[in-house]
Amino acid sequence: MAVPVAETVLGGVRMADGIVVPFAGPGAGAGDLTWGQEKVWTLMRQAGNSLSMGGAVPVTDGRTIRDLASELGFFMSRYASMRARIHQGTDGTLTQEVSGSGQAVLGIVDVADGDDPGPAARRLADQWEATPFDHAREWPIRMAAVRARGLVTHVVVTISHVATDGGGIAVMLEELSRRDPVTGQPKNPEPAMGPLELAALQRTPAGRRHSEASLRHWEGLLRSAGPLRFGPHTDRGEPRYRRAIFESRALHLASKAVAARTGGPASTVLLAGYAVAVARLTGITPALIQVVVSNRFRPGLAEISHPLSVNGLLMVDVAEASFDEVVNRTQRALALCSKYAYYDPTRLEELRARINRERGEVIELSCLFNDRRLGSDAKPTGPLPPRQELEAARGESVLSWGQPFPTYLDKLMVQVGAAMDTVELEVHVDTHHVSVDQVRALMVDFESLLVTAAFDPDLPTGVR
Structure with a gap:
């Protein structure tokens, strides 16, 4: 169950409120990066940032804080790459560690009455895009709700490129849209191959x-x-x-x-x-x-x-x-x-x-x-x-x-x-x-x- 938290820091940004979102999913363990992850990691090191994807999206369908917390929990539980932390050894060797369970946080940004929430959402998106992920300690997805007069007006999401790409985001959004409206579970109970499994196959x-x-x-x-x-x-x-x-x-x-x-x-x-x-x-x-x-x-x-x-x-x-x-x-x-x-x-x-x-x-x-x-x-x-x-x-x-x-x-x-x-x-x-x-x-x-x-x-x- 999602639990409110009094104060949180996400992606280097301090927020007055947040929701702790528990998750659990398959594919836990430690091992090599996939070829795709290795390529992205090299590009990130060369560029000096996380090549992250996402932005600020207006919420016009009445979704609530609870709804967005459910979406974050779905992403974390369904996709093993969202639960992966990456460690680099002293010799440069990379290892990813996928957690089977844990907690993420949905941040909440409250906008003062009379202020336009749009600029606040875009500022947060820009801050997150400019702040590299700490891949050894931070989950590779940041998510926050922007709220004005008690209503959610925007959702801000930033995902590190080492966790997904454009096609992967399309997969995630499609499966999110096809969840069972009552249980919130995916239509296909079996998730696709996780990064550890694919990395092992690529080395056969x-x-x-x-x-x-x-x-x-x-x-x-x-x-x-x-x-x-x-x-x-x-x-x-x-x-x-x-x-x-x-x-x-x-x-x-x-x-x-x-x-x-x-x-x-x-x-x-x-x-x-x-x-x-x-x-x-x-x-x-x-x-x-x-x-x-x-x-x-x-x-x-x-x-x-x-x-x-x-x-x-x-x-x-x-x-x-x-x-x-x-x-x-x-x-x-x-x-x-x-x-x-x-x-x-x-x-x-x-x-x-x-x-x-x-x-x-x-x-x-x-x-x-x-x-x-x-x-x-x-x-x-x-x-x-x-x-x-x-x-x-x-x-x-x-x-x-x-x-x-x-x-x-x-x-x-x-x-x-x-x-x-x-x-x-x-x-x-x-x-x-x-x-x-x-x-x-x-x-x-x-x-x-x-x-x-x-x-x-x-x-x-x-x-x-």
Whole structure:
């Protein structure tokens, strides 16, 4: 039973009230991290933060403190990765310890009468995002209710990336929505494989063979790739690491039109367009792009909540071809990219270092693409919108710059957000390699390419 507590500290934030939430679940024990967790842990150490996910969400359905405490208890009991603490030995060895039972705390933030609770919720979300998790002592999920005049107005949730990823959050929210309304129990009483169980499977002979096959694919691409993705370093001052959002209804309409004609998903069309636009910007081809792949399509992994998304490597020749042909090439290359995106990340880094030594040059892998939309593989149908409508939609497109990053690990990454009836591209860039003006030109060219291709199946890429 949830019990009120007079004062609590969550994620470094002191709160006057809270609710102690007991939990119990399967999968307890200690052991290795999964490949996905290892990759995320390395990225977190490089970035200097927990790469956490979440935010402040308005509560408009009348949920109470008790309801939110029940949700936190569900997450903690159902998903072993939410009960995992990670310890690093003096030699760097990582171990995760999954608890079979324990207590979490739902924080409560009360807003004074007359004050807007929205800013208070966003401040808490920002504070939590900026505060790294103490993974050895803290549960990897923080959750709080924001209350005004006795009613819950917002819920704030922050989850460390080492405990889940975008696909894992989707699994958690789907199972939460399908709970029995009376008992609060999940429809499927058996939870998916926990992180300790998956880590053990990945270290079996069969798991190692799968990893080695993936690494052979990577090795073939790395040995044939040119070393550079972008031009030389140019100091353009600060802020160096920038974030932009490009919103385009025209890209949404055009990508669906090309996808309907070529018979593939719109996500592949966007990836092909990105490959062509980057090649036109840099003059470097074939395109070599790290693509974020969710491994939940693999047998037995669909309902797993802990991190499964890792980078696959895609190479596609965009030169001397029509755009439709590049879409077809991208579709074939993407199938291989996804097939071989399941590997031991430590062995991959060893492979990359060896190839760099043998070639006498560093093979850059700093161009990335991540389509975060759920259901983006659905094949679109419907008539091609009139050219006039598409051209008019281009006039609605907006490129806006957000808060810069204190540091960033790559030179260019484009993420496709889960917007409705538009394509929302989030661009992360190191401006000492790709300038602000080049980002703007890249987005304009990307959009123009797809809008033109929507009406011309023989459109050449213009890349030699």
